[in-house]
Amino acid sequence: MDDRVREHAEVLVDWSARIEDGENVVCVASEGTHDLAVAVARAVGERGANLVTLSGSAEIERAHLLGYGEHAGIDENDESDRSDENEGDGAAEDVEFAEDPAHELALYRNADSVLVLGGGRNSAALADVPAATRQAASRARTGVREARMATDWVSTVHPTRALAQQAGMSYEAYQEFVYDAVLRDWEELAEEMARVKQVLDDGSQVRITNEGTDLTISIADRRAVNSAASVAYDSHNLPSGEVFTAPAATEGRVRFDLPMTIRGRRVRDARLEFEDGEVVDWEARAGERVLREVIETDAGARRLGELGIGMNRGITQLTDNVLFDEKLSRTIHLALGRAYDACLPDSETGTDSAVHVDLVTDMRGDSELLVDGEALQRHGYFRWEEGFEGRSDE
Amino acid sequence: MDDRVREHAEVLVDWSARIEDGENVVCVASEGTHDLAVAVARAVGERGANLVTLSGSAEIERAHLLGYGEHAGIDENDESDRSDENEGDGAAEDVEFAEDPAHELALYRNADSVLVLGGGRNSAALADVPAATRQAASRARTGVREARMATDWVSTVHPTRALAQQAGMSYEAYQEFVYDAVLRDWEELAEEMARVKQVLDDGSQVRITNEGTDLTISIADRRAVNSAASVAYDSHNLPSGEVFTAPAATEGRVRFDLPMTIRGRRVRDARLEFEDGEVVDWEARAGERVLREVIETDAGARRLGELGIGMNRGITQLTDNVLFDEKLSRTIHLALGRAYDACLPDSETGTDSAVHVDLVTDMRGDSELLVDGEALQRHGYFRWEEGFEGRSDE
Numbered sequence: 001m002d003d004r005v006r007e008h009a010e011v012l013v014d015w016s017a018r019i020e021d022g023e024n025v026v027c028v029a030s031e032g033t034h035d036l037a038v039a040v041a042r043a044v045g046e047r048g049a050n051l052v053t054l055s056g057s058a059e060i061e062r063a064h065l066l067g068y069g070e071h072a073g074i075d076e077n078d079e080s081d082r083s084d085e086n087e088g089d090g091a092a093e094d095v096e097f098a099e100d101p102a103h104e105l106a107l108y109r110n111a112d113s114v115l116v117l118g119g120g121r122n123s124a125a126l127a128d129v130p131a132a133t134r135q136a137a138s139r140a141r142t143g144v145r146e147a148r149m150a151t152d153w154v155s156t157v158h159p160t161r162a163l164a165q166q167a168g169m170s171y172e173a174y175q176e177f178v179y180d181a182v183l184r185d186w187e188e189l190a191e192e193m194a195r196v197k198q199v200l201d202d203g204s205q206v207r208i209t210n211e212g213t214d215l216t217i218s219i220a221d222r223r224a225v226n227s228a229a230s231v232a233y234d235s236h237n238l239p240s241g242e243v244f245t246a247p248a249a250t251e252g253r254v255r256f257d258l259p260m261t262i263r264g265r266r267v268r269d270a271r272l273e274f275e276d277g278e279v280v281d282w283e284a285r286a287g288e289r290v291l292r293e294v295i296e297t298d299a300g301a302r303r304l305g306e307l308g309i310g311m312n313r314g315i316t317q318l319t320d321n322v323l324f325d326e327k328l329s330r331t332i333h334l335a336l337g338r339a340y341d342a343c344l345p346d347s348e349t350g351t352d353s354a355v356h357v358d359l360v361t362d363m364r365g366d367s368e369l370l371v372d373g374e375a376l377q378r379h380g381y382f383r384w385e386e387g388f389e390g391r392s393d394e
Numbered sequence: 395m396d397d398r399v400r401e402h403a404e405v406l407v408d409w410s411a412r413i414e415d416g417e418n419v420v421c422v423a424s425e426g427t428h429d430l431a432v433a434v435a436r437a438v439g440e441r442g443a444n445l446v447t448l449s450g451s452a453e454i455e456r457a458h459l460l461g462y463g464e465h466a467g468i469d470e471n472d473e474s475d476r477s478d479e480n481e482g483d484g485a486a487e488d489v490e491f492a493e494d495p496a497h498e499l500a501l502y503r504n505a506d507s508v509l510v511l512g513g514g515r516n517s518a519a520l521a522d523v524p525a526a527t528r529q530a531a532s533r534a535r536t537g538v539r540e541a542r543m544a545t546d547w548v549s550t551v552h553p554t555r556a557l558a559q560q561a562g563m564s565y566e567a568y569q570e571f572v573y574d575a576v577l578r579d580w581e582e583l584a585e586e587m588a589r590v591k592q593v594l595d596d597g598s599q600v601r602i603t604n605e606g607t608d609l610t611i612s613i614a615d616r617r618a619v620n621s622a623a624s625v626a627y628d629s630h631n632l633p634s635g636e637v638f639t640a641p642a643a644t645e646g647r648v649r650f651d652l653p654m655t656i657r658g659r660r661v662r663d664a665r666l667e668f669e670d671g672e673v674v675d676w677e678a679r680a681g682e683r684v685l686r687e688v689i690e691t692d693a694g695a696r697r698l699g700e701l702g703i704g705m706n707r708g709i710t711q712l713t714d715n716v717l718f719d720e721k722l723s724r725t726i727h728l729a730l731g732r733a734y735d736a737c738l739p740d741s742e743t744g745t746d747s748a749v750h751v752d753l754v755t756d757m758r759g760d761s762e763l764l765v766d767g768e769a770l771q772r773h774g775y776f777r778w779e780e781g782f783e784g785r786s787d788e
Contacts, residue, residue: 021465024497029449034425041454045461050495053449055423060435060447067439071415101444103418106500 001035004179008156009039012115013047015186016154016230016238021048023112026151030056032160033117040115052107056117058125065126069133072097095132097140108147113231116153119160152231156182156238157323167319180314181239181324189241190228193311196243196382200224203371206307208332210367212255212271217307218248221345234342241312241327246343246350247304247334250274254334256359261320265290270359278302279336294336300353306335306343309369309377310360326358330380332369333360395429398573402550403433406509407441409580410548410624410632415442417506420545424450426554427511434509446501450511452519459520463527466491491530494537502541507625510547513554546625550576550632551717561713574708575633575718583635584622587705590637590776594618597765600641600701602726604761606649606665611701612642615739628736635706635721640737640744641698641728644668648728650753655714659684664753672696673730688730694747700729700737702752703763703771720752724774726763727754 013019025044029037037053044051072095108114126134157163157178164174200206204220222245226233229240256270267287272279279302284291295301312327319325326333335358339350363369363380370376381387407413419438423431431447438445466489502508520528551557551572558568594600598614616639620627623634650664661681666673673696678685689695706721713719720727729752733744757763757774764770775781 022492024495026497029454031428034451034453037449037451038453038457041457042461045458045463046465048462048465048492050492050498051458052495052498052501053451053454055431055447055449057428057431057447059428059432060423063432063435064439064445067436068442069439071440071442098416098442098444101418101446103420103501103504104444104446106504107446107497110497110500 001039002175004175004183005035005158006039006042007183008036008158008179009043011182011186011229012040012154012156012238013043016156017113017115017152018231019044019047019049019113023047023049024110025049025051025113025115026054026107026111027051027115027117028054028056029117030058030120030158032121032162033119033158036117036119036156036158040117049113052111058120058122062126062129065129065133065137068097068137069095069130072133072136074130074133074136095136097136099140100143104144105147108144108151111148111151114148114151114153116155117158118155119158120162121160123162123166154229154231154236154238157321163319163321166321169319174319177315177317177319180316181241181312181327182314184239184241184312184314186228186230189311190226190230190233192382192384193226193228193241193243195384196309196311196376197224197226199371199376200243200245205372207370207373208254208368209370210255210361210363211365212257213253213361213367215250215252215254215274217250217304219245219307220248222246222248222343225340225342237323239312239314239324239327241315241329242308242310242333244306244308244340244343246339247277247307249277250304251276254361256334256361258318258325258328258331258360258362259286260322260325260359262287262290262294262357267291267359272359274304277304294355294357297337297355298353301337301355301357303336303353304334305337305339305350305353305356306333306358308333308335308358322358325360328360330364331360331362333358335359395433396569398569398577399429399552400433400436401577402430402552402573403437405576405580405623406434406548406550406632407437410550411507411509411546412625413438413441413443413507417441417443418504419443419445419507419509420448420501420505421445421509421511422448422450423511424452424514424552426515426556427513427552430511430513430550430552434511443507446505452514452516456520456523459523459527459531462491462531463489463524466527466530468524468527468530489526489530491534493534498538499541502538502545505542505545508542508545508547510549511552512549513552513557515554515556517556517560548623548625548630548632551715557713557715560715563713568713571709571711571713574710575635575706575721576708578633578635578706578708580623583705584620584624584627586776587620587622587635587637589778590703590705590770591618591620593765593770594637594639599766601764601767602648602761603764604649604755604757605651605759607647607755607761609644609646609648609668611644611698613639613701614642616640616642616737619734619736631717633706633708633718633721635709635723636702636704636727638700638702638734638737640733641671641701643671644698645670648755650728650755652712652719652722652725652754652756653680654716654719654753656681656684656688656751661685661753666753668698671698688749688751691731691749692747695731695749695751697730697747698728699731699733699744699747699750700727700752702727702729704754716752719754722754724758725754725756727752729753 159178224245227235269285273281337353337355553572618639621629663679667675731747731749
């Protein structure tokens with residue numbers, strides 16, 4: 001076995017999930033992640049913890065969803081997501097699946113940790129599951145989801161050929177990319193990110209300037225999250241490597257020069273203008289229609305739910321996977337829609353939107369990030385980094 | 395997908411496990427069985443049942459066992475199965491694993507059906523797990539096992555290349571073999587087997603004569619099981635196709651001319667002699683040592699726990715897999731060791747031995763199986779079959 005797979009498993013089990021003697025662990029292994037699942041099983045065993053490994057096969061999930069949808073009267077070939085039986089009397093939203101299967105619920109309620117190994121053999125495996133089926137299944141499993149989220153859960157990614165393809169990379173190069181992002185000195189990064197968190201927690205206003213960007217964001221009363229890829233930091237993704245908070249108010253304009261795939265469509269060079277916290281104007285060189293769809297989802301989708309600062313120096317290129325892209329070092333990302341409750345005062349909740357869509361901007365040029373008027377970052381370098389004083393070197 | 399895979403899934407879900415609307419199903423899919431797991435998921439969904447799919451990967455199990463064993467102080471390289479730490483003060487049997495993980499127990503306690511898809515990619519995948527680790531793990535999971543056995547569980551086999559190799563067959567030929575055994579008219583076979591069960595239930599003594607065999611077995615007060623591959627018949631394997639009961643007393647000698655693999659060693663032409671229900675003499679042309687090991691395990695291992703009559707006419711050759719071999723039509727098998735409680739009077743239990751080892755004898759020659767002096771089978775043909783009156787035709 002590739003040593004890196006073993007190291008990945010150790011980081012996941014020890015740093016991220018903090019698994020200890022006697023704990024009950026669930027591992028969800030998608031297709032193509034068997035090597036990592038074996039290494040995780042070894043590490044979990046060595047810690048004296050119990051293990052149940054679930055199949056996370058998207059093809060098995062699809063088959064069950066299609067079968068169950070058919071049983072419930074959803075026509076899988078009907079693109080309008082209305083079944084024949086429901087015709088006339090309403091949309092497929094009326095279809096309900098049985099709620100929270102008792103055996104699955106009991107499994108998660110008795111679990112201490114859940115490790116999700118993403119990867120898969122085809123990132124489009126669920127593409128033909130009707131939206132009505134997905135929605136009904138999702139609504140029916142709220143309790144299961146909550147039970148899962150109540151554990152020390154961590155989601156990670158095994159470098160599969162399917163993800164390499166999505167990134168437009170060879171398998172070998174993609175493996176190197178993923179392990180560079182995952183196998184880091186997390187303790188050291190967590191310490192550096194703590195400095196950024198401190199500045200944001202102490203500050204009340206952020207101003208970002210860049211080519212096409214001059215944005216002012218109020219962060220008074222907000223708490224930043226030091227997302228250090230560990231449940232000990234309220235951070236549930238491996239890799240992570242970002243500090244993020246929730247904007248309270250936003251004014252100005254921002255340009256996102258890094259391309260993103262949103263709902264299967266490519267968005268390039270998106271520009272947003274904010275007044276009184278809300279998007280009042282937008283444009284994009286490509287994907288303007290999907291951008292409009294996002295913004296017009298609901299009132300919450302016109303506001304910013306997240307300001308994040310990418311700090312994973314192992315991530316040096318875009319791979320069309322937001323979990324990596326948003327952690328790209330020397331970038332900033334903003335999300336339209338939902339905020340994370342962890343960033344908000346106890347009286348507020350961030351769930352006032354159905355969407356959370358991240359957009360990323362490159363800070364390596366003539367840019368600045370100021371907190372209460374003082375520069376925290378210039379050209380994408382923090383004030384404790386060498387590049388901060390000089391001009392952009394890239 | 396191969397239509398036979400879909401049909402296999404339908405037989406498993408409908409005939410074998412009798413899965414219905416709203417039930418909670420656990421499917422355990424070993425490596426190499428993904429196609430069948432997808433077809434099972436579809437069928438389970440179509441019946442309106444909920445599904446949790448577990449990984450049944452032997453490599454994941456091995457890794458967790460080795461890790462856990464190491465944590466508990468079992469040295470995986472120590473062939474004596476004693477750990478360094480335990481040296482001097484006792485055997486590795488003293489090592490105990492944590493009992494019945496709560497999450498796994500809760501999963502099975504809330505399940506209605508468990509479908510086990512065997513197959514795998516390497517039938518020797520667990521070969522280097524120390525016996526002490528296996529034993530400790532097995533002891534620690536008694537509750538999980540009981541919870542699983544309390545469901546409508548069914549175990550089946552997907553034709554993998556590993557199993558084809560074990561059978562000494564090409565992949566394509568092995569697939570045909572498995573589907574011939576699985577895709578049968580089970581209803582019709584169940585009816586025929588009911589006739590055999592009736593004769594055994596009404597009878598009190600079985601006599602088997604064959605080349606090298608003249609054995610008398612008392613079956614008074616015993617109930618036969620019509621093993622028709624369905625939970626509705628107390629039969630938990632697909633394929634099945636045998637009628638079996640538990641001998642009460644045995645006298646005489648028996649020769650097993652069909653080779654079997656027992657504990658990894660080949661046994662050929664085994665002969666046993668019984669007096670007063672117990673083996674008093676034995677020999678074998680090959681594998682006599684392992685035969686001795688089995689017989690000397692405990693007192694129960696010297697007695698017969700099962701008399702079975704193979705009746706699956708889709709199984710026409712040996713494949714070095716006892717689940718198939720013992721159902722070979724026109725054969726009889728006897729097992730040393732444990733009996734099935736379902737065959738015994740309520741006051742008795744068959745668990746007085748740690749072993750249950752099947753040996754198979756070919757009845758196609760000049761043989762007879764008599765119940766209370768009346769022939770039930772001649773040359774391997776039942777009295778309602780054409781071949782019964784004539785001589786052996788093969």
